[in-house]
Amino acid sequence: MTFVAFDPASRRHDVPSHPETAARAEAILAAFASDARASSFPLLGPDRLLTREEALRVHTPRLWLNLENHARDEGALLDPDTYMVAGSFDAARGTARVGLQAVDRSLEHSEPGFVVARPPGHHATADRSMGFCLLNNVALAARHALDRGAHRVLVFDHDVHHGNGTQDIFYGSCDVLYQSFHLAPHYPGTGAVDETGSGDGQGFTMNAPLPKGTGDAEVRSLLANVFLPAARAWRPDVVLVSSGFDSLAEDPLGGLELTAPFFGEMVSAFRALTPRVVCFLEGGYQLDEIPKAALSEVHALDDPGRFPGGKTRAAPVESALRGALADHWSL
Ligand SMILES: [Zn+2]
Numbered sequence: 001m002t003f004v005a006f007d008p009a010s011r012r013h014d015v016p017s018h019p020e021t022a023a024r025a026e027a028i029l030a031a032f033a034s035d036a037r038a039s040s041f042p043l044l045g046p047d048r049l050l051t052r053e054e055a056l057r058v059h060t061p062r063l064w065l066n067l068e069n070h071a072r073d074e075g076a077l078l079d080p081d082t083y084m085v086a087g088s089f090d091a092a093r094g095t096a097r098v099g100l101q102a103v104d105r106s107l108e109h110s111e112p113g114f115v116v117a118r119p120p121g122h123h124a125t126a127d128r129s130m131g132f133c134l135l136n137n138v139a140l141a142a143r144h145a146l147d148r149g150a151h152r153v154l155v156f157d158h159d160v161h162h163g164n165g166t167q168d169i170f171y172g173s174c175d176v177l178y179q180s181f182h183l184a185p186h187y188p189g190t191g192a193v194d195e196t197g198s199g200d201g202q203g204f205t206m207n208a209p210l211p212k213g214t215g216d217a218e219v220r221s222l223l224a225n226v227f228l229p230a231a232r233a234w235r236p237d238v239v240l241v242s243s244g245f246d247s248l249a250e251d252p253l254g255g256l257e258l259t260a261p262f263f264g265e266m267v268s269a270f271r272a273l274t275p276r277v278v279c280f281l282e283g284g285y286q287l288d289e290i291p292k293a294a295l296s297e298v299h300a301l302d303d304p305g306r307f308p309g310g311k312t313r314a315a316p317v318e319s320a321l322r323g324a325l326a327d328h329w330s331l
Contacts, residue, residue, distance in 0.1 A: 013084075028291050044098060045253035063127055095137060099280060104144075105255060106276045115281065152235065158181065162189075163191075192209060236273065245286075250286060
């Protein structure tokens, strides 16, 4: 059965004037609670805080020390976008920890899950918290899956922003395949087509920068022609999704034009590869729209067959991306 994971203590990581508020998670949880199917999903909470040792599987001692130093501050800024209040450090640790438990549950029981993760994670590099992200939840989860015996972890990132942190952490690894589409040019500026990995990781980073206004039809084509054929050939043991809903049309921090049902369709395509799919909330700032996309994703996790495709239109980047990956994949 599909499960939901959430750290109630993440509610204390909140600055109401900032776009990344606790109300985002509340809106999603309320939608799950009032949905006939999702309201029956078991809710997993953290058994404890993430330890320093667990964090250092991905992050540097310097990043951890920086978070520790601000753990009691009210209103610290780690960069112009990234706040900490008292409770933020524990929120990040509880959320990252429940992400590891979600991976355990998914691997042990072959179950999919959705982690209502706050603070988000995909911009945090090994050494630096940034872009609203303190610890990289998905990277910690991917490393944990490998430590638990998974051999191939696929990370699919559909946030409107490039997941520079996740890419950076696994850039030289051939056991984590990172696939991202994102608006370009846009924050944080990384994620070009020719960023395909280094050393053993060559070919294991796939980036599709998309122009403003790109919608479902182009992303559907990109998945059908590049991301999914690679995923099928590679046969991941587990799929982790960086579920950023700021790629929805009209997002105040976005510029892509995806519709809420399309999020279910994307997740459904990966869910068809394996039941071990765990989604992690990243961005998404329209309180009335993100619950629709999140519901669509959990419905796809639970019942992947019900998301038919629609029109396709090749994104301009598609052939360039196939070319950049031609030495590594038959696409
Ligand atoms: Zn984002």
